[in-house]
Structures are given as structure tokens and as C-alpha cells.
Amino acid sequence: MKPIQLDPNSGGAGRMPLVCIPLVARGAGALLQEAAAAAAKGPDLLEWRVDFFEGVARSGEVVALAARIAQAAGGLPLLFTRRCPREGGESNGLSERQAVDLYSAVCSARAAQMIDFEMGNDPAHVRELREVSRSNGVRMVMSFHDFQGTPALEVLNRHFLQAEQLGADIAKVAVMPRGMQDVLTLLTATWQSSQRLSIPLVSMAMGAEGALTRLCGWAFGSAMTFGAGQLGSAPGQLPVDELQAGLALLRKAAGR
Amino acid sequence: MKPIQLDPNSGGAGRMPLVCIPLVARGAGALLQEAAAAAAKGPDLLEWRVDFFEGVARSGEVVALAARIAQAAGGLPLLFTRRCPREGGESNGLSERQAVDLYSAVCSARAAQMIDFEMGNDPAHVRELREVSRSNGVRMVMSFHDFQGTPALEVLNRHFLQAEQLGADIAKVAVMPRGMQDVLTLLTATWQSSQRLSIPLVSMAMGAEGALTRLCGWAFGSAMTFGAGQLGSAPGQLPVDELQAGLALLRKAAGR
Numbered sequence: 001m002k003p004i005q006l007d008p009n010s011g012g013a014g015r016m017p018l019v020c021i022p023l024v025a026r027g028a029g030a031l032l033q034e035a036a037a038a039a040a041k042g043p044d045l046l047e048w049r050v051d052f053f054e055g056v057a058r059s060g061e062v063v064a065l066a067a068r069i070a071q072a073a074g075g076l077p078l079l080f081t082r083r084c085p086r087e088g089g090e091s092n093g094l095s096e097r098q099a100v101d102l103y104s105a106v107c108s109a110r111a112a113q114m115i116d117f118e119m120g121n122d123p124a125h126v127r128e129l130r131e132v133s134r135s136n137g138v139r140m141v142m143s144f145h146d147f148q149g150t151p152a153l154e155v156l157n158r159h160f161l162q163a164e165q166l167g168a169d170i171a172k173v174a175v176m177p178r179g180m181q182d183v184l185t186l187l188t189a190t191w192q193s194s195q196r197l198s199i200p201l202v203s204m205a206m207g208a209e210g211a212l213t214r215l216c217g218w219a220f221g222s223a224m225t226f227g228a229g230q231l232g233s234a235p236g237q238l239p240v241d242e243l244q245a246g247l248a249l250l251r252k253a254a255g256r
Numbered sequence: 257m258k259p260i261q262l263d264p265n266s267g268g269a270g271r272m273p274l275v276c277i278p279l280v281a282r283g284a285g286a287l288l289q290e291a292a293a294a295a296a297k298g299p300d301l302l303e304w305r306v307d308f309f310e311g312v313a314r315s316g317e318v319v320a321l322a323a324r325i326a327q328a329a330g331g332l333p334l335l336f337t338r339r340c341p342r343e344g345g346e347s348n349g350l351s352e353r354q355a356v357d358l359y360s361a362v363c364s365a366r367a368a369q370m371i372d373f374e375m376g377n378d379p380a381h382v383r384e385l386r387e388v389s390r391s392n393g394v395r396m397v398m399s400f401h402d403f404q405g406t407p408a409l410e411v412l413n414r415h416f417l418q419a420e421q422l423g424a425d426i427a428k429v430a431v432m433p434r435g436m437q438d439v440l441t442l443l444t445a446t447w448q449s450s451q452r453l454s455i456p457l458v459s460m461a462m463g464a465e466g467a468l469t470r471l472c473g474w475a476f477g478s479a480m481t482f483g484a485g486q487l488g489s490a491p492g493q494l495p496v497d498e499l500q501a502g503l504a505l506l507r508k509a510a511g512r
């Protein structure tokens with residue numbers, strides 16, 4: 001079990017799992033409101049899903065807004081994510097090259113504590129962002145998403161391992177189950193990889209069938225779970241207050 | 257997914273999973289109080305763990321008390337269980353032969369809707385009780401418990417199948433996990449067997465590590481879960497109000 005070490009001054013440092021609320025508003029004003037409302041629900045961090053933001057192509061505006069979002073959230077750590085359309089993100093015309101430049105600008109300005117970049121992107125881009133993020137003290141999540149189905153156990157384990165081999169600080173794998181056997185496969189891969197990897201990992205099975213992984217996945221080694229604030233960012237996310245209530249029950253039952 | 261069909265007049269008929277509170281008091285007066293308090297928490301049925309009862313050797317007293325317990329519980333269905341010491345029950349000097357006679361007396365008086373008898377008992381006893389229970393319209397759970405560890409996946413599947421082959425109405429398997437892999441094995445066996453068997457099944461991994469199966473097991477096909485009233489009967493049981501709150505969250509998240 002490897003928890004994610006946030007800034008030691010943050011309340012959630014070392015907690016298992018961290019609770020993260022995604023921000024998905026399209027406009028700057030709505031984002032600031034969403035951030036404040038989300039922070040009031042007591043998560044450990046927020047994820048800005050910048051691919052939903054109407055100004056995503058304007059790098060300077062994004063960097064400035066990231067700082068204002070963190071401020072509106074009372075200083076909560078920010079995970080900055082431009083999810084690519086290939087892995088379930090919003091289509092907004094941004095090329096992968098432009099996305100790398102946007103991430104780089106955010107890292108250079110230290111406008112986020114963490115970034116999330118898909119491990120399946122151009123290896124040169126992954127290397128470039130790993131360097132920029134590391135040199136600015138920004139943690140890098142490397143992620144894999146399958147919105148169509150659930151790869152085999154060995155494939156899932158390989159994705160977790162690949163993230164570590166690429167130098168990720170955190171490995172993330174999200175799948176869409178087509179039946180409860182797929183949910184078991186995701187949990188098994190999570191448990192096996194959490195024993196093998198030296199970095200923390202995050203996993204979830206999406207949709208209604210996978211929703212229980214958002215509550216129980218931490219017991220199998222998943223170090224972060226996403227709960228919906230006003231709007232969720234992926235199918236199966238529970239409202240964050242229900243997520244927190246469920247986690248409290250399970251932590252108590254598990255004696256942790 | 258095969259729910260347990262209780263008496264159609266019962267509130268819990270067909271619900272997935274049924275919530276059952278075990279009664280474990282030693283004295284008759286305490287049992288009646290425990291039954292009333294348990295019923296007030298809104299479970300679908302109660303299990304009288306008669307091996308805890310100080311009067312277990314007095315068959316007539318047990319039969320009469322079963323009726324009073326059901327009355328004190330406002331008519332909730334009663335699962336009557338004498339757990340044998342070999343599978344985690346209280347040692348009380350009752351022989352297996354005496355236990356069979358006790359079960360038979362309860363069935364003949366129709367003082368319980370269901371009985372639970374270990375499938376590992378003398379096959380002649382299993383057959384005898386199957387006949388007596390069936391001819392009196394009493395459902396028969398056939399159970400297997402391992403308080404020391406978790407058998408392999410194929411062994412667990414074989415236990416579920418054995419119960420069906422012996423003519424059980426419901427198959428029950430409970431194990432003690434020695435790590436989260438064992439929890440996954442129990443859930444996988446539950447899911448696989450629930451697809452293969454024609455009867456409902458019940459499963460749980462006990463202890464703190466297995467506690468999540470008491471909340472999530474139904475999603476993998478387990479048709480009943482046990483929550484503690486005043487006192488639990490097995491390690492890892494959640495207080496029933498927490499169990500019900502967690503189930504409500506999970507049902508909603510799963511869209512059921």
C-alpha cells in the first residue's frame with residue numbers, strides 16, 4: 001500500500017485513499033465557483049479537467065486561472081489534467097504538441113502540484129513532460145483509460161508497470177467493465193501491481209457496475225478516488241459526500 | 257443473481273441482498289430483548305444462533321422460544337442455526353445427532369422459516385434434515401466455514417456446487433482471508449458460482465480485511481449479508497445501521 005504523498009502541509013498527506021473532485025466547468029467564472037463549492041466538501045485535492053475549459057487554447061489564461069482556482073479552493077492541491085479525446089477527454093482542437101506546451105507552461109509556473117498525462121502519448125512528449133515536471137517539482141501521473149472495455153489482467157499489470165518504467169510518480173488505470181468479472185480483473189490487477197510497483201497507483205472500473213471500485217479500490221491498493229462535486233467527469237462517480245460517507249464506513253470496518 | 261425468496265408477505269422478499277441480524281444472547285429473556293431491538297433496526301430477517309443459548313439441550317424449550325422470538329421481532333422471518341464447534345460455533349456439549357433432532361423439532365413445529373446446517377456433516381444427517389425441512393416447508397441453507405484461511409478458487413466453487421447437489425435451497429460459504437488476494441478469491445468464486453448454480457448463494461470473507469465483502473458481495477451474487485445488532489456473531493460484521501447505510505450508497509451507485 002503506497003499512499004500518495006502530497007505537500008506535507010496538506011491535510012490529506014499520506015491518507016489512503018485521497019479523495020479528488022474533478023472540475024469540469026467551461027467558463028472561468030463557473031470554474032472558480034465550482035472550485036469553491038468543491039473545496040467546501042472537504043476533498044484532499046481537486047482535479048482541473050482543463051479539456052472542458054473554453055479557453056484551453058490560451059496558455060497564459062490557463063496558467064493564471066490555475067492559480068486563481070487554487071486560491072478559490074483555499075489552497076487545496078491541484079491536479080492539472082488535459083484528457084485527450086482518444087482516452088475520453090473533450091474534443092477541443094488542441095493538438096498533442098499544444099497540450100505538451102500547455103502542461104509545460106503550468107509546470108514552469110508551478111501552477112499545479114500534479115499533472116496527468118496519458119502514457120500512450122508520443123514517447124518523446126512523455127519524456128519531455130517528465131523532465132519539465134520533475135525540474136519544477138510537479139508530480140506526474142501517467143494514465144491509461146479504456147472507455148470501451150477491460151483489457152486482460154496481464155495487460156492491465158503491464159500498463160501499471162509501463163507508467164513506472166516511464167518515470168511516473170503515480171500510475172493510473174481506468175477501465176469500463178462489461179460485467180462483474182471485469183471488475184474483479186481490475187481489482188486483481190490493482191492488488192498485484194500495488195505489491196510489485198514502487199510508486200503509488202490509482203485505478204477504477206467506471207460505470208454503474210464499477211462504482212464499487214471507487215469505494216473499495218483503496219483496500220486493494222488504489223491511492224486516490226474521484227467523487228463528483230456539482231458534475232462528475234466520468235461515468236460511475238459517486239457524489240463526493242456519499243463517497244466520503246462510504247469510505248468512512250469501510251475504513252472503520254477494516255480497522256483503519 | 258438469484259435473490260432469496262422469503263415468505264412473499266415479508267418485506268424483504270426478493271431484495272438483494274437480504275440483511276440478517278444474528279441473535280447471540282445466552283438467556284431467554286435476553287434473547288427476546290435482543291430480538292426486539294434487532295427488529296427495530298429494520299433487517300429482512302433474524303438468525304437465531306442457538307448454539308449460544310444456555311438451554312440448547314432442552315428441545316421443547318428451544319421450539320417454544322423460537323416462536324416467542326419471532327413474535328418479539330414482530331413476525332420477521334427466522335433463520336435457525338446451531339453452528340457446530342468445528343465450524344466456529346459455541347461448544348455446548350450437543351452432539352451432531354442431538355443437533356439433528358433439535359433441527360427436526362424446530363422444522364416439525366414450523367418454528368423457523370429457514371435452517372442452516374453445515375454441508376460437511378454426516379451425509380445421512382444432511383439427507384435426514386433435508387427431508388424433514390422440505391416436508392415442513394422450511395428452507396435449508398447448507399453452509400461451509402473456514403475460520404483459519406481461504407481455500408483455493410476451485411475448492412470454493414466445489415463447496416457452492418456441493419450444497420446444490422445435496423439439495424440445499426441456499427448455499428453459504430464463509431472464509432477467513434489471509435490477505436486481499438483471498439478476498440478476491442472469495443468474490444471470484446461467488447461470482448462464478450452465482451452464474452452456474454440454480455439456487456441463491458451467500459458468501460463472505462470474515463475479519464477486518466474481508467469486511468468489504470459484507471457490503472459489496474451482493475454485486476457479485478451473494479444474496480444475504482449479516483450485520484451486528486447488539487453483538488456480532490462473527491469477526492468483521494459491521495453494525496447493522498452502518499451496513500444498511502453502506503448498502504444504500506452502493507445500490508444507488510450501481511443504479512439498483
